[in-house]
Structures are given as C-alpha cells and as structure tokens.
Amino acid sequence: MINKQYASVAEAVADIPDGATVMVGGFGASGSPIELLHALIDHGATDLTVINNNTGNGEVGLAALIGNGQVSKMICSFPRSSQSKVFPELYRAGKVALEIVPQGTLAERIRAAGAGVPAFYTPTTVGTVLAEGKEVREFNGRPYVMESWLKADFALIKCEVADSLGNLTYNKTARNFSPLMCMAATTTVVQTKTLVDRGGIDPEHVVTPGIFVNRVVEVTQPIHEDVLIAEGRSYP
Amino acid sequence: MINKQYASVAEAVADIPDGATVMVGGFGASGSPIELLHALIDHGATDLTVINNNTGNGEVGLAALIGNGQVSKMICSFPRSSQSKVFPELYRAGKVALEIVPQGTLAERIRAAGAGVPAFYTPTTVGTVLAEGKEVREFNGRPYVMESWLKADFALIKCEVADSLGNLTYNKTARNFSPLMCMAATTTVVQTKTLVDRGGIDPEHVVTPGIFVNRVVEVTQPIHEDVLIAEGRSYP
Amino acid sequence: MSAGWTREQMAARAAQDIPDGAYVNLGIGIPELVAQFVPEGREFIYHTENGLLGMGPQPTEEERDLDLMNAGKKHVTIIPGAAYFHHADSFSMIRGGHIDVCVLGTMQVAANGDIANWSTGAPDAIPAVGGAMDLVQGVKRIFVITQHTTKTGDPKLVEKCSYPLTGPGVVSRIFTDLAVVDVTEDGFRVAELAPGINFEEVREKTGAPILPPK
C-alpha cells in the first residue's frame, strides 16, 4: 500500500542538498510551513535558492532561514514588509541575491513548470524595466512578454488535511501558491494539521491531487508565524 | 443584490447570434448540457463554431445541433465515437469543417484564453502532421510547438450545484472541460441541477468561482445523454 | 487653503463610478475605503489577489482567523457566496480581464495613462512589485485615487512619469482631493471639480496640460 507519511519534519527535509532550489508555500504568514522551515534550519543546507512571494517576517520561519545565512538567492514578488528586516539588511550587504517577479507571473511560471509548459506570453511588465532583456511579441496587435517556467528541487508546503496518498486541502487564503508549488517541485514535502486515511477526503474536495505530493508529515499543532512574531520569538 | 438566475433555458440562450463561437462542456455524455443544447436548437442560431472534446452521440444534444445544420465548424480532439454518426456524415459531405486539436492542447488553449495568456509552448504534436505550419522552438534543447489561446462568445455548461452568484460545483468526471470553458467565454451560461442561495456552497469547495459565470438556470431533472440514447430518442 | 475632498470623500466619489455587480480589486490605502461607500442599491464583489473572491469587512477580534487575509496582509472576513482559489486562478481572473475595476493608489500618473506606483527607482531601494503590474495590465478599468500633489507640493499628475512605470497607458480615471480627472486622447481633462475648487487651482497643481470640464 502506498503511504507517503514521514515520521518527522527532520526526516522529511533531511536530503535537501546545499545549492538546492526550494519553493516555500505561503503568502506572508498565511500558509507558511513554519515547522518544515525550522527543520531546514536545523538541517543546515546552504546556498539555497528560495522561491516565495515574500521574504519572511520577524526572525522566524523563512526570515530565520535567510537570517541564518542559508539562502543565497530569493525569487519573489514583494521582498518588503513592515516586519521583515532580515532580508533587507542582508540584501543591502550584498549577501543575498534577488530576482523580482510580478506576483501573477510568479504564479503562472510555477504552474507552467508543473504543467510541462516551458514558456508563455503575458501582458504583465510590458513597457516597464522588468521587461528589459525579455522577448516582447505582439499577438492581435498587443505586446506581450515571454516568460519561462520556474521549477524547484523541493517544495515545502503547509496544508490543512492530507491523506496517506498525498491528497491535500488547505485552510482559507493559506492556499495561495501552495497547490502550484506542489506541481512544480521534483520532491514536494507537506506538513499537515490532520492526516487521514485514504478516503478521508471527499474526491470532489481535493485541491492538490496526491500525484503532486511525495512526503507528508503530520504537525498537529502548527505554530502560526503571526503568533511567533507577536511573542517576539526568534529561531533557532 | 447580484442574482445571475435566469428563468428558463430558452431565455438563457436567446441572444446567441448566428456565427457565434460556442464552447460546450462535457466529455462524451458526461457533463453534456442537454437542456441548454436543445434550447439552442429551438432558438435556431446557425453558422456556429462549436468547441467540445467530441461531436456528440446519437441524435440528441450536440449531435442533434450538428444534425440540425446549425454548426459550420467543430473544434475538437476526437470527433469519432461508436454512437456518433451525425458528424461523420456531414463532414464527409463537406457540410461542416473540422479543426482537430489534441485533448491536452485543447484544454490548455481554453485555459490560456481565460487566463489572459495569448500563446504558450507545448511538446504535444512535435514531429507530427498536427504541428505543420506551426512555430516550433527549442527550450533547453527540446522542441516545443507554439499554441494560441482559444476564446468563445458563449459557453454552455452543466453543473451539479450553483449559487445565485454563479459559484459552481460539478459531479465526478462531469467536471472535465467545464471549469476551463467558464473562464474562456464572454458569456457563460450554466444549467444546474440544484440552485442554492449565496452561502450554500462551502467557499473551500467551489470549483468555478462566480466571476466566470454570467447566467444560471435551474434544471432540476436534467436528462442524461446516455439515457436518451439508450431510449433511441432524437431531437427535436 | 481650498476645501476639496477628504480621503473618505475621494473614495466615495470613486465608488459612484463603479457599476452595480462589478468585480472589484482595491489597492492598499485610500482605495480600501471605497468598500465603505458602496452606493445605495448597488453591490460590488471584492477580489483579493491572494486567493479570495467575496472579501468582507475587517473582522472583530473574535472573528479573526490568522489564515484569512487580504493582499495587504490584513485580516479580513468573507461574505456568503465567497470562494477560495490558488494564485494561478486568482491571477487568471486579473490577467484574463475578468475583474471589472481596480482602484489603486499611485506615486505618479501621466497624461497618457502611464502609472508609476511600485518603485522610486532609487539606487538603494529594494524593488517590490507584488501584483501591481498584473493588475494594471489585466483589469478592465483602472481607477486611481490619490492626493493631487505630494506632501511637498509636487504634482502627481504629470506629463511623463519620472519613476519607473508600473504599466503604460492603462489608467482611465483619477480621483484626487481636488477633482475627478479623465485620461483622454487629448491628455488630462477635468470631469468634475471638488466643492470649493476652481479649475485654475487644479491646473496650477497639475504637472501637465489639463483641459477644463466639458
């Protein structure tokens, strides 16, 4: 019987190598896989390229991973936030690179990777500095920019309910980029609040089908990034 | 209060003009919007371009629309079936044109239209006659074919539950192309087995968000194409 | 000092130009206030690009769910009939032309509809674009709500944006504290003056030629 369950977050991220490209689900604090991120900090892989909409908040989760010097490049749409000081400091010090991608293009590039589409055209960034160096082409008299797929070696994802085959559901707007990242990574690692047997999720309500998921770890009491920040916590 | 409900299938299709491009949901008999198709036959619009995976079965629904001489062109992946005689006869007689599109490319072209992506690259059809005349381009050393979006003026869709804002769920594999077609048509017309008030569908379970839907008609006892065919029925 | 419109009045005025049943995306800042001024008899459905259609008002402390936020990362509620979806579907709604109106704040707007609202282009600035470039290219009508001038009195309605563009030629109408201004083929044109404001004042404070109300 197929069973994708892993016993611990530590085991689930143990083979992420130095230099890996890692997608991290979440939009701000919502959907951020804190326990997997902290396990990756414990694991210690370095020179990571991380793909996330933002760059983390406070000194926990993704911000802590960056602060710990494990990230050499961020690919994101919005690296600033009122509670994000770690990335700006390291970026200004030249210690972490940045590729800025508009949010919709980021989502579509990730989906394209999962869908086997190497490139597509979008009107987004036409006529702006972010289109510089990119192919611009007209369709029906309107200019579009060509964008390429964005793949990753690993994806770290937080979900609400998973079954042992890796079918997933999410909680409210914590869904955001996660279903796309599951499609685009070679190895998708999921932390779930609730792990159920196969059949425990209505087939009509599955958001991420199990084919896109490799490993599932149950984290029954996930800590929310907002709570950690409100408590002034840092990691490690 | 927004309310997208229409009183009858007849009203819901009454403004489909001659020469319109119409997407029709369904894969074979599953998800075929029989009542909307029969309303379109009654309405009588002609010179239609119809987009569906197939060309209908027996002498009801889509096959009947074609048989009634209202369709000048079909865009589909698989125009043959054991119970589809109407299309082959008219096609061989030169009375209806055919654009054949691989099933995955058909789905992706429709999604692209809904997503504002005018063109994308796919490995499908590379090295085949279906790629003739199309741009082929290498990415990472592998050839891909460029395909363009596929839009429609109207989409005729069958769903399971709809609310008055146009949020939809489907039944099992009757989902197929329908959520994509809702995105790609200027005017999306839906027949639903059950119409509920807003709030009647869990926001986590919505498959097609209401923004993609313009008109909803309740058809509480939809006739299944398979049943009509088993009974040897024809329309009108 | 002139009378003009307050922030709330600017938002209320913009809301007047949004048709009943519209799907609307509101930017951060003054645009958010639009939701408080929906005209009698109309209903707007709010889209937030992080994956929600049918956004409701801010929650009470008891209602608050940490996993339910808007694109500005503020906690929100949902209305009956809401739907959650992932980011690719969300930006399909934007890029695919399904959102009727987007109301944005801005740093500059040019007479040809160019908008610059994402970056000062300063060498030490950390670029952060979010969904702004997708919104201005994808949404059917782009409204801007902004003070007519900066805090230091520089015009925000200009001949040509000096800041890096978010998108070229996309803005259709601007709601400022002084006037409602349309972007037309002939450049800026005042559609309506705020109470107590005369055209000369608007012209003085605008950094490009501007036509009087028809």
Place this chain on the structure above:
Amino acid sequence: MSAGWTREQMAARAAQDIPDGAYVNLGIGIPELVAQFVPEGREFIYHTENGLLGMGPQPTEEERDLDLMNAGKKHVTIIPGAAYFHHADSFSMIRGGHIDVCVLGTMQVAANGDIANWSTGAPDAIPAVGGAMDLVQGVKRIFVITQHTTKTGDPKLVEKCSYPLTGPGVVSRIFTDLAVVDVTEDGFRVAELAPGINFEEVREKTGAPILPPK
C-alpha cells in the same frame, strides 16, 4: 502456430515492469487488462485523462454512475483516496511528467521509438487524436502492448512508420504476443521471448533489424 503470449499474458508481463507506487495511464484495449495483473505486493494508481486519479474497476449495474467514466467513455469506479479535477489539471499531470508509465496500443512502432497509433492517414479518414499526442510526449515511460503483426501478417514493429506519427522517439518497451522488445540506441532488441517462441521467428515477423537477447 507458435505458443506465444495471450492478450492477458501480454498485459500481465507488462504489469511486471511497472514499479510499486507508480501513477499509470492505460490506453484502450489490451492495455486496460494490465489493471487485472498487478503483481503481489505492488500498488498502482490509475489516472484517466478526463479528470480522475484513483480509478477503480468497472462498476456493477448498481454501482454505475453515468457521470463517472474513463477516457474510453466506459463507466468506472473510484478507489478510496481518489480525486477529481478538470482537464487542464489532468493534462498538467500528463504533460508535466507526473505520470510514471503509460501503456498504449498501437498500429506501428519504429526501431527509433516512433509511434503511430492515431490515424491511418487515409484520405477519407476522419482524424481523431484525443489525448494520444499529449500522453506520448508527457509521460515518463511509454510502454506499448500490441500483437507482433497485424491480422494480415504485416509487421507492426517497423523500420519507419508508414502511418502518421503520434510522437517521435518516445516508446521505451514493447510487449507483443511473441516477445518483450526494447527500443535501444541500436534499434529493436529482444529483452525476453515468450514461451515456445524462438528469436528467428521474432526476427522474421519484425519489419526492422532486431537484436537477440543479451
């Protein structure tokens, strides 16, 4: 007449080469039989391109749901842990390389892995491609199950396909009634002979050079 493998034995032999836990798409005809011969201790999850992962066996009359069918338009059932999705997601699974094995029937396979299984190219034929071209380009490993020759004795394993291609150079292994044949850099090579079949017979019935088992 030689012994060789029956349709069922061909399917069973193919099933032996599918690893435990594989996501599998089965074509219409003999490939469908593979699901009856899953080796002890293994589990395969079946994908059907019309929007279902976790397809189960055919339903009884009572179980039958008219809205639950496979890509061959046969009614099917689901296993616990199944998921429904739309066509774009379904073909993302295919084109994106998420399906491990696809087992297809064919009209011809060439020594370089070309496959022709969608059209005879006859002038009066109505072209019908379905998902075949997506599958052969997208799935990680393409297996073919086919009789070694046509009903009239013509070889189906050929030097070059005379029918229009479904995809070039995509097939990795062929399961016929006579042998298991690999597509290698050196062309066809027999990996295994069916009981009672000798290499000479396979060579005679193959329309291209073929190498003996290593």
